[in-house]
Amino acid sequence: VKVTHRNVANILLTEPGALGIRPGDRVAQLLNIAFDMAAWEILGCLAHGATLVIRGKDIPAAARTATVLIATPTVLSGIDPAACPRVRAVAVAGEPCPRPLADAWARRAAFHNCCGPTETTIVNTMSRHDPSAPLLTIGRPTPNNTVYVLDADRRPLPVGEAGEMWAGGDCVSAGYLDNDGLNAERYAPDPFLGGGRRMFRTRDLGRWTPDGQLEHLGRTDD
Known part of the structure; x- marks a missing residue:
């Protein structure tokens, strides 16, 4: 996937993606560096003058010295919130987060x-x-990003109705390297933003809640 500097800067240098990281923070580097979320840990930390805590084999030990954690729910589930009193901000992605895990961390930090x-x-x-x-x-x-919940004809669905989520805005990457077929399948002109912008077909199912939140409902290809 061709991810541009503009794409990355947009998530790392704006809130809430910046996670309030500042000099004096310690960001635990918990994830495999081949995983795209590791760029959030590493570049997000260094872009704001914080300290990157490089872990060894003991992930919880690194987390205990950190103020910011970025992880998958699976990785986070192996860390005891009570053992991490310095942690003030946590972000999870990569897979659905169990509600009890979210509740436990949200009682102690910005989750x-x-x-x-x-x-x-x-x-x-x-x-x-x-x-x-x-x-x-x-x-x-x-x-600087948008999400559209669309039907099979790419028409917006009303609040509360489930559909496929398409992503627009500065997050949309430049496409797959040397794969015109897949680019044509997953990227399309964005008729809502216009101006030559493109949107991406995530294949995630979701719906808007009455208060403007997105509820994730699984995948179209499950």
Whole structure:
């Protein structure tokens, strides 16, 4: 996937994607560097003058010294929130997050449940979770980005009706390298933004809630 500097800067240098990272923070580098979310840990940390905590084999040990954690729910589930009193911000993505895990961390830190494939540059929606909320959502589009919930004819669906999520805006990457067929299948002109912009077919199912949040409902290819 051809991800541009503009794509990456948009998520790392705007809130909430920047996660409030600043000098003095310690960001734990927990993920495999071949995974796109590792760029969020590494580049997000260095872009804001924070300290990157390089882990060894002991992931919880690195987390205990950190103030910011970026992880998949599976990785985060192996870390005890009570053992990480310094952590002030947590972001998860890459797979659905169990509600009990989100609640446990949200009681101790700013917990962001996020969603987005590599083609939309790490994540393109984020939600700061409140344990008292009725739903654990994937939130709203991050700045300079849009999400469209469309039917099979690519027409917007009303609030509450499930459809396929398409992503637009500055998150949309430049396409697959040397794969015109897949580019034609997954990328399309964005009729809502216009101006030559493109949107990406995520194959995620979702719906808008009445308060403007996105609820993730699985995949079209499950």
